[in-house]
Amino acid sequence: MTLEALADLKIEIEKNVPGAVVEIITNPSVSAQHSLLIDNAHGLAVAMFLRDAPELKLDYCSNVTGIDWPAREMSEKTKVKKMVEGPDGPVEKDVDEVRKWTTPAYLEVVYHLYSMTLGTGPVILRLRTGDRGENVQVPSFFSVWRSCDLQEREVYDLYGMIFEGHPDLRRLLMWDEFTDWPMRRDYVDPDDYEYEPTAHDDVLKRAKVHYPAAAPTEGNA
Amino acid sequence: MSATAMLPPAAMLLDSEEGSQYLEISMGPHHPSTHGVFRMNVVLDGETVIKLKPVFGYLHRNHEKIAENETYLGSMPYTDRLDYFCSLTNNWGYALAVEKLAGIEVPERAEYIRVITAELTRLQNHASLVGFLMQDMGASGTPLMYAFREREKILDLFEALTGARMMCNYMRFGGCRCDLPAGWLDWAKKVVASFPKFLDEFETLLVGNEIIMARTQGVGVLSRELAISAGITGPMLRASGVNYDLRKVDKYGIYDRFSFRVPLGDHGDVYDRYMMRLLEMRESLKILDQAMKDIPEGPFTDPKTKVRNFRPKPGEAYGRIEAPKGELGYYLISDGSPNPYRYRVRPPSLINLTVLEDMCLGKNVADVVVTLGSIDIVLGEVDR
Numbered sequence: 090m091t092l093e094a095l096a097d098l099k100i101e102i103e104k105n106v107p108g109a110v111v112e113i114i115t116n117p118s119v120s121a122q123h124s125l126l127i128d129n130a131h132g133l134a135v136a137m138f139l140r141d142a143p144e145l146k147l148d149y150c151s152n153v154t155g156i157d158w159p160a161r162e163m164s165e166k167t168k169v170k171k172m173v174e175g176p177d178g179p180v181e182k183d184v185d186e187v188r189k190w191t192t193p194a195y196l197e198v199v200y201h202l203y204s205m206t207l208g209t210g211p212v213i214l215r216l217r218t219g220d221r222g223e224n225v226q227v228p229s230f231f232s233v234w235r236s237c238d239l240q241e242r243e244v245y246d247l248y249g250m251i252f253e254g255h256p257d258l259r260r261l262l263m264w265d266e267f268t269d270w271p272m273r274r275d276y277v278d279p280d281d282y283e284y285e286p287t288a289h290d291d292v293l294k295r296a297k298v299h300y301p302a303a304a305p306t307e308g309n310a
Numbered sequence: 311m312s313a314t315a316m317l318p319p320a321a322m323l324l325d326s327e328e329g330s331q332y333l334e335i336s337m338g339p340h341h342p343s344t345h346g347v348f349r350m351n352v353v354l355d356g357e358t359v360i361k362l363k364p365v366f367g368y369l370h371r372n373h374e375k376i377a378e379n380e381t382y383l384g385s386m387p388y389t390d391r392l393d394y395f396c397s398l399t400n401n402w403g404y405a406l407a408v409e410k411l412a413g414i415e416v417p418e419r420a421e422y423i424r425v426i427t428a429e430l431t432r433l434q435n436h437a438s439l440v441g442f443l444m445q446d447m448g449a450s451g452t453p454l455m456y457a458f459r460e461r462e463k464i465l466d467l468f469e470a471l472t473g474a475r476m477m478c479n480y481m482r483f484g485g486c487r488c489d490l491p492a493g494w495l496d497w498a499k500k501v502v503a504s505f506p507k508f509l510d511e512f513e514t515l516l517v518g519n520e521i522i523m524a525r526t527q528g529v530g531v532l533s534r535e536l537a538i539s540a541g542i543t544g545p546m547l548r549a550s551g552v553n554y555d556l557r558k559v560d561k562y563g564i565y566d567r568f569s570f571r572v573p574l575g576d577h578g579d580v581y582d583r584y585m586m587r588l589l590e591m592r593e594s595l596k597i598l599d600q601a602m603k604d605i606p607e608g609p610f611t612d613p614k615t616k617v618r619n620f621r622p623k624p625g626e627a628y629g630r631i632e633a634p635k636g637e638l639g640y641y642l643i644s645d646g647s648p649n650p651y652r653y654r655v656r657p658p659s660l661i662n663l664t665v666l667e668d669m670c671l672g673k674n675v676a677d678v679v680v681t682l683g684s685i686d687i688v689l690g691e692v693d694r
Contacts, residue, residue: 118625118644119413148538149554152628152639152656201628201641201656205538205554211628236541238664247372262367262693271372 090212095123098145098212105142106134114215124199124213132216132228133254139202139212140233147212150230152201153240155248157273159221160194194221196250200230200237218250221273229255247272324353332360337678339368345442346689350666350678357674362667366660369693377653382408382483382620385653390477392655393691395435398427398468399633401481406562407629407640408483412622414615420485421564422605426498427471427480428631429594429601433505434461435634436545436587436594437512439686443584444516446683447525453516460508463501470494483620485611495602502598509591517588526581530669530681533578540664544636545590546685549575549582556632567604568597580684621648635659635686655694659687 090098092115099111102125109131114124127135139147169186172179196218203210216227229252230237241252242261249270252258260267269276284296324332338349347368353361373392377385389404390397402424409416416424441457465475471494472478472487480487516522532542537550547554555572557565573589575582622644630639636658643652662685670678 116625118411118623118627120410120625120627122627150541151630151637152641152654154641154652154654154656156643156652199641201639205552208554208559213628234541235536235539235664236661238540239660243660247374260367262370262372264367272375 090123091121092123095125099125101142102135102138105138106131109135111135122211122213124215126215126217129216129218129227133230133233136200136214136230136233139214145209145212146204146206147202147210148234149203149205149210150200150234150236151203151211152199153230153237153244154199155244155250155272156197156199157221157248158192158195158197159274161192162189163192164189195219196221196225196248198227198241198244198250225249226251226253228253229258231255246270249273330355337675338365345683345687346692348682348687348689348692350682352675352678354675359670359673359675359678362670362678364663364666367693369689371694373694374653374655378650381648382622382650383617384649386481387477387479389655390479391690392657392694393633393635393638393659393688394476395438395688396431396634397476397478398431398480399631399638401478402428402563403629403631403633403638404640405481405483406631407627407642408622410629411625411627411642411644412483412615412620414484415612416484416563417609417612418564418606419489419608420610420612422601423486423490423610424481424563425565425568425601426598426605427468427478429598430464430467430498432594432634433591433598434464435686436591437461437508440512440516440584440587443580443680443683444522446679447522453512456508456512456515460505463504467494467498467501470497482611482615482617484615485609487611489610495605498598499602502595502602505595506592509588513588517585522584523581525677525680526579526584526684528577528579529673529677530580530583530684531578532665532669536665536668537578541661542636542665543658543662544632544634544686545586546583546636546662548572549586550578551575556630556637560630562629562631565597568600570594570596580680583684619648621646626652630656633658635688635691636662655691657691657694659685659689659691660693663687663692 095113099113102111103109110128112126114126116123139145165188167186168183170181171184173182198216200214202212218225218227227250229241231254239261241255242258244250245252245258246260246263247270280299284292284299286293286296324334333354335352336349337352339347349365351363351365352359373388386401386404389400392400437457438461441454444453468478469475470491472480532550534550534552537547537552551574553572553574558572570593573586575586624644624646626643628639628641630637638658639656641654642650645651669681
């Protein structure tokens with residue numbers, strides 16, 4: 090979908106779903122698959138509109154997936170013209186200025202929508218959570234597309250997003266007693282393996298941490 | 311993790327409201343009809359299914375996380391292990407997504423090789439699926455072995471081309487790993503030419519069989535509306551009468567050059583899904599005939615694409631193909647580094663299982679086995 094078509098769609102959505110906040114997220118890669126960021130409060134209404142509008146008929150939700158965006162330190166170097174005190178008074182000079190900022194941390198869920206009736210698509214929807222800790226609620230599209238059933242369960246299982254309105258939000262691939270979210274970027278493997286101390290340095294190092302008591306004592310062997 | 315938590319509970323009795331008792335049984339994960347390690351918790355009222363909950367994850371190894379820590383090309387051999395019956399189409403889906411992400415052109419000859427290998431894959435997948443379905447119905451051995459005999463001929467072709475029968479690891483970004491060896495095309499033509507005879511034999515053996523009709527017609531019916539809403543794809547969707555084949559809709563690769571038809575079902579039952587596979591094999595043969603006649607000489611891979619230190623520009627892409635089991639999609643996000651920031655597989659087998667309970671409610675336990683067999687799942691892809 091081209092950017093112009095997406096801008097038209099954005100206007101159409103805002104007209105038909107009062108109060109909806111829609112933002113176009115551009116995709117700089119060659120694929121040019123741009124997407125729409127929807128606010129969580131109107132997510133369900135927007136999804137219903139996209140499915141039922143006769144000229145869109147996005148009746149098929151192909152892919153649902155999560156993405157983890159932890160806070161990242163970003164820095165950008167820019168050349169800025171500045172007045173600098175020179176030997177003959179102030180002179181204009183190019184100075185490197187480093188701008189540093191931290192990106193907001195959130196989890197994101199992406200929906201790829203197609204129309205089986207019209208053969209069009211994809212329209213890509215994105216929803217974002219408030220942060221990665223407590224505010225991880227997003228609306229569930231289970232009632233709009235049944236194909237979100239297992240896929241939203243998978244996103245919940247691997248990322249820990251809570252899909253509000255999903256009737257059966259359980260873990261899908263991990264076992265029920267598991268407590269962590271394995272696909273998050275900061276996930277650390279639990280150290281509950283039995284290490285076979287093979288002759289690889291990293292394995293030996295981990296085995297040593299894992300079996301502190303079993304470490305051979307000097308002169309005792 | 312507690313070891314007992316992974317173990318399925320034994321069959322147990324549940325009290326119903328009317329004072330009688332329901333039987334809850336755990337089918338799988340080692341049940342032969344579940345095609346791998348798949349488990350269903352089935353609640354029965356007598357012989358009738360009143361509840362069915364699939365349990366996943368026995369083969370889960372977090373393929374997506376592993377791919378995020380791997381280079382783009384490094385994930386290519388691992389895609390073979392998703393749907394291990396159809397490694398070549400898995401390769402193609404991934405290559406297509408990366409080509410979309412990085413804007414890589416694929417030379418003509420490579421496109422033809424891709425179509426030929428993908429359609430051969432479809433032939434052997436559908437043939438074995440029909441064999442397995444018969445096996446599930448109790449036709450022990452014979453039809454499956456007939457199918458495997460033909461499948462072996464195609465796997466021999468794959469071995470000559472890629473060095474491996476099943477884990478082919480053949481496609482590359484912008485083409486294929488190597489050119490067709492000398493004499494391969496004539497050999498493939500011979501295999502394809504002998505295939506219709508097998509199909510005729512197979513159909514004579516099975517299509518009019520009274521027991522097959524009794525066991526499959528009107529069983530596991532999936533309505534058109536539910537199929538679309540639940541994102542069902544592949545032969546299962548078309549058996550419900552929805553004309554949606556990505557080879558026609560997206561026309562990825564060079565599929566717009568071939569003339570073939572998309573078979574559609576009427577009733578959406580197990581019999582239709584089974585017939586879909588038989589008819590699609592005939593169409594695949596048509597595509598193969600045309601592709602093997604027209605294949606041009608030329609380079610088999612894009613010479614401008616770097617193999618080492620491959621870093622696509624930041625951005626994202628979703629590429630999808632019509633794999634034998636349904637729509638196989640790959641969603642990639644690049645942040646400019648040598649490994650993908652996000653790598654997602656859209657598994658057709660898993661999503662086709664969404665409606666398993668809907669299709670089985672009110673039927674017998676024996677019908678559950680047949681219905682599951684007609685979905686065509688491979689657990690390597692379901693659990694990833």
